[in-house]
Amino acid sequence: xxxxxxxxxxxxxxxxxxxxxxxxxxxxxxxxxxxxxxxxxxxxxxxxxxxxxxxxxxxxxxxxxxxxxxxxxxxxxxxxxxxxxxxxxxxxxxxxxxxxxxxxxxxxxxxxxxxxxxxxxxxxxxxxxxxxxxxxxxxxxxxxxxxxxxxxxxxxxxxxxxxxxxxxxxxxxxxxxxxxxxxxxxxxxxxxxxxxxxxxxxxxxxxxxxxxxxxxxxxxxxxxxxxxxxxxxxxxxxxxxxxxxxxxxxxxxxxxxxxxxxxxxxxxxxxxxxxxxxxxxxxxxxxxxxxxxxxxxxxxxxxxxxxxxxxxxxxxxxxxxxxxxxxxxxxxxxxxxxxxxxxxxxxxxxxxxxxxxxxxxxxxx
Numbered sequence: 001x002x003x004x005x006x007x008x009x010x011x012x013x014x015x016x017x018x019x020x021x022x023x024x025x026x027x028x029x030x031x032x033x034x035x036x037x038x039x040x041x042x043x044x045x046x047x048x049x050x051x052x053x054x055x056x057x058x059x060x061x062x063x064x065x066x067x068x069x070x071x072x073x074x075x076x077x078x079x080x081x082x083x084x085x086x087x088x089x090x091x092x093x094x095x096x097x098x099x100x101x102x103x104x105x106x107x108x109x110x111x112x113x114x115x116x117x118x119x120x121x122x123x124x125x126x127x128x129x130x131x132x133x134x135x136x137x138x139x140x141x142x143x144x145x146x147x148x149x150x151x152x153x154x155x156x157x158x159x160x161x162x163x164x165x166x167x168x169x170x171x172x173x174x175x176x177x178x179x180x181x182x183x184x185x186x187x188x189x190x191x192x193x194x195x196x197x198x199x200x201x202x203x204x205x206x207x208x209x210x211x212x213x214x215x216x217x218x219x220x221x222x223x224x225x226x227x228x229x230x231x232x233x234x235x236x237x238x239x240x241x242x243x244x245x246x247x248x249x250x251x252x253x254x255x256x257x258x259x260x261x262x263x264x265x266x267x268x269x270x271x272x273x274x275x276x277x278x279x280x281x282x283x284x285x286x287x288x289x290x291x292x293x294x295x296x297x298x299x300x301x302x303x304x305x306x307x308x309x310x311x312x313x314x315x316x317x318x319x320x321x322x323x324x325x326x327x328x329x330x331x332x333x334x335x336x337x338x339x340x341x342x343x344x345x346x347x348x349x350x351x352x353x354x355x356x357x358x359x360x361x362x363x364x365x
Contacts, residue, residue: 006067006095009096110308131336158196166200197221200250208230226249228252247273266298276311276312284317311333338355
């Protein structure tokens with residue numbers, strides 16, 4: 001029977017690790033003591049198997065457990081449940097990776113556009129892409145559209161809503177999305193340059209589907225979604241059935257669980273349909289290390305069941321002055337996202353132009 005191979009980082013004494021590993025295998029498969037398993041099929045095929053125990057520190061082990069694919073039912077929520085349902089309640093267990101059978105990966109689908117599709121839509125093939133976020137919250141739709149237009153005139157490729165923008169009274173979704181899309185279209189017509197605006201869709205499933213309809217009707221070219229906020233099953237269904245544009249995934253709430261970022265943001269979000277994924281870059285206002293950021297980028301761009309590569313979008317307190325370093329670190333196939341460092345400038349337009357010039361120069365050198 002086909003199995004998922006889930007790897008957990010477990011804190012336990014060396015003398016206890018085999019028992020703890022077997023306990024996790026049972027918890028994530030049949031959720032009963034082995035003595036309660038009397039059916040031969042369940043015992044042979046459904047019970048989780050401890051496949052590997054590897055020390056990775058003092059009283060810390062990486063444990064790989066084989067979980068029967070049939071227990072997932074081919075469903076996103078149930079797959080996450082089988083990977084890290086009850087065991088997520090144990091403080092000593094962290095999910096760090098999972099390898100999926102091809103049959104299950106095909107059910108999820110992966111990115112529809114990926115790096116190549118994004119580049120094709122923007123007509124940019126020789127440098128990292130640029131991204132900026134319109135903010136702060138509290139501005140009117142008209143004021144946010146003006147910020148959007150300034151970024152567009154400064155040469156930004158993808159202009160996204162701040163993820164905190166939803167359907168607030170000061171900037172209702174429909175009003176804001178239309179105003180920002182028209183601002184981008186106006187600049188695009190004047191300059192001949194392709195620009196994508198990505199409004200943030202947040203809310204209940206009903207609200208999300210209604211806003212997806214606005215995206216289609218207005219010809220909006222990209223969408224920002226936070227899979228951990230709206231729920232990964234809803235994210236997957238929204239991408240597959242209600243949207244036909246590239247998806248920019250946001251990491252909001254993804255840090256609320258003990259799941260390794262390279263797996264959650266880099267691999268799982270990609271498998272569920274994210275074409276580009278935002279994550280906190282090293283050296284900013286978050287605590288991700290260079291090693292984690294490298295692993296994230298590798299997970300998005302590396303081989304994964306013949307799925308298109310997703311675009312890494314490092315963000316989080318980055319500055320224009322660090323662009324050369326970031327281009328060297330992430331390479332050409334990345335989208336650099338800067339927000340506050342542009343908006344604090346006295347001349348936001350010129351600061352934005354300095355950002356896009358620095359990216360182009362970094363790619364050349």
